[in-house]
Amino acid sequence: MSITEQNLLRTPLYNAHVALNARMVPFGGWEMPVQYEGILTEYEHTRNGAAVFDISHMGEFIVEGDLKESSLDKIVTMRLDDLPVKSSRYGCICNEDGGVIDDCIIFRLEERKWFVVVNGATIDKDAAHFQKHLTDKAVFTNVSMDLGKIDIQGPQSRDALMHLVPEIKSLEYFKFDYFTLCDEENILISRTGYTGELGFEIFFPWDKTEKLWQKLLNNDTVKPAGLGARDILRLEAGYSLYGHELNDQLSPLESGLSRFVDLDKDFIGRDYLLKQRQEGLPQKIVGFISESRRSPRAEQKILSENEEEIGWVTSGCFSPQLGKGIGLGMVKTDFAKRDTKIFFGADKTKVPAIISSRIFYKSESIKS
Amino acid sequence: MEEVELVDHYLYTKDHEWVEIDGETATVGITEYAQASLGDITFIELPSIDDEVEQFGDFASVESVKAASDIFAPVSGSVAEVNTELEEEPGLINKSCYEKGWIAKIAIADIEEKNSLMTADEYQNFLVSSG
Incomplete structure (x- = not known):
């Protein structure tokens, strides 16, 4: 559309x-x-x-049915069978090639009733994917x-x-x-x-x-x-944004979401992810901190210390907490190590930065 | 569009810089319209002292929470002074774009160039017609 x-x-x-x-x-x-x-x-x-x-604008679906019989379990990457009622869990929806169709949070409403929250821009695509892959044991309702x-x-x-x-x-x-x-x-x-x-x-x-x-x-x-x-x-x-850190060409492993992927269960895209894990990831999302107040912008290039192109900026902004520019970027795995010096920028500018944890700020309040 | 705050005796460019001409010195900044459009400014790259600049050539750049943008020199000349306070506190441009948020002073090469700048009234009309 x-x-x-x-x-x-x-x-x-x-x-x-x-x-x-x-x-x-x-x-x-x-x-x-x-x-x-x-x-x-x-x-x-x-x-x-x-x-x-x-x-x-976010989308919401309700899926009624047994986790396995409905095939809901195959549509998402996270483990759900042990999720208690009135709890929720974050994960991804993958295509056959292991690319991410969307990220989502699933809420277990009842033993056999699930509430799926997806991104606003991807509601139609996600609903079509669910309807295609859910079995006739599932009742799917788009309540967006x-x-x-x-x-x-x-x-x-x-x-x-x-x-x-x-x-x-x-x-x-x-x-x-x-x-x-x-x-x-x-x-x-x-x-x-x-x-x-x-x-x-x-x-x-x-x-x-x-x-x-x-x-x-x-x-x-x-x-x-x-x-x-x-x-x-x-x-x-350090949270991902669909369309930036995640898209249907990148696997959740490359995007740094492996802890939201349960490779021990069967799901769409799993074969590719297992293969990728075995062969090693070609690239990975990293966090990086600008040495100055200058901020990275999505789609700028990332260069190594030797000015070889090694990836691209997926998101960037000025961090008020650090008083410096911060970013997330996809870089070749060889360079995805903490404290590696890199540059980001467009043709004219080349700003020095250092690879860091992707969590730039941890609040005391979140789990209080 | 709404009236934006202007200083009567300053001159203005189409790229939303202001200039205050005092004898042979031009003090340069960006207008209320520019700072409001950019939003919170987080970084400024100032020119160096003695840099030669050309009228309407880029001579500084700013980054805001929304975008990066070049700033153009309203007159030709050499950079005589820069507002180093902005390096630590670029948000001064948002708070006080016509005074504390000045960017640089240029030693004017050709005073006749001021004829190609707009008065406050002309700039206001320009904003209305282009907005």
């Missing part, structure tokens, strides 16, 4: 964003807020307070346009959310439960996020999402944050 400005999709919060003077931009086929007050202000607010993000989604993130997010849902207090990391929120019953709230901070993701009826947004913003400690801040937050935390 080609997307033009005329047919961008809008979330249920579009009018609320416009009322807040947000700068709206196209993002994966959706018209989304990139910033309200300013990217760094919103970033700081998430790291120190609590911020709300409109994530309604029935559910809005608001993430509240930051060290003060729990206190802020407890004003509306006191019971949220005991929810643990990567667990979820159902709560009554803004007069709506059975609202799924999950303690997960994409910022590296303590946080919650709230799935809410699409046409009532604005009511929840306003209610959350009624609290003075809560401010809205856009995609610009979200990208810096996730990059500092």
Whole structure:
């Protein structure tokens, strides 16, 4: 599907964003807020307070059926048979060639009922893949346009959310439960996020999402944050973004997600990944830190110390935590070692940097 | 588009630089429109003292949370002074683009070049017509 400005999709919060003077931009086929007050202000607010993000563009599927009989287990790379009910797990959806169709989080709603959260830009592709590979023992429902989604993130997010849902207090990391929120019953709230901070993701009826947004913003400690801040937050935390660190040409092993791939179970793409593991990975995602405030940008080249081209930048930004540019990049395996000196840049510029851990920032709040 | 904040006695370029001409010295920065479009500025590459610059040639570059962008010299001349405070705190350009966020001072080579710059009124009209 080609997307033009005329047919961008809008979330249920579009009018609320416009009322807040947000700068709206196209993002994966959706018209989304990139910033309200300013990217760094919103970033700081998430790291120190609590911020709300409109994530309604994300897709949600429900799969009913036994894990194995439905073939759901074959569609995703992570182990699910030992996942307790009311828990969730991150993983990938691979094609036969081991490339990543999408990354996702799967929630076990019941013993035989699963909730799959996928990226907004890939909903149609993912739904087609699920429908193709699920057996007739599965009931598949795409509820993407029935559910809005608001993430509240930051060290003060729990206190802020407890004003509306006191019971949220005991929810643990990567667990979820159902709560009554803004007069709506059975609202799924999950303690997960994409910022590296303590946080919650709230799935809410699409046409009532604005009511929840306003209610959350009624609290003075809560401010809205856009995609610009979200990208810096996730990059500092070392999280992948589909289309950047992950795509259908790269394996999850190359993308550094092997701990979310269970090679002991049968799944689509496994043969290729086993072969790749045996033969050795040709390239790998690494983190790197600029020696200056100069920031890498996606698609710039990565050069070795001897100025040989060894890969490309998949994501980059200025890190407020480090006061330096940071990036993730795909480099030839021989160069994917900590403390290796590299350069990033386009033709004119060549900026020195050092390969590092991809986790640039660890918050105390996330598991608190 | 909305009126943006301007300084009346400065001159302006189509690339959204401002220049304050004081005798033979031109102080250069970027406009409110430019800083707002760039968003939070995180890095600036300043020219070196004594660099020879040409009118409308690139002489500095900035990076923001959104993009990298070149800055062009409003007049020809040699770089006499640079605002080194920006190296540690490039966000000064966002906070005070017309004063504390000045970028460099150029010793003007040809004062006639100012005729190809816009007055505040002309620049405001330019923003309206191009926005």
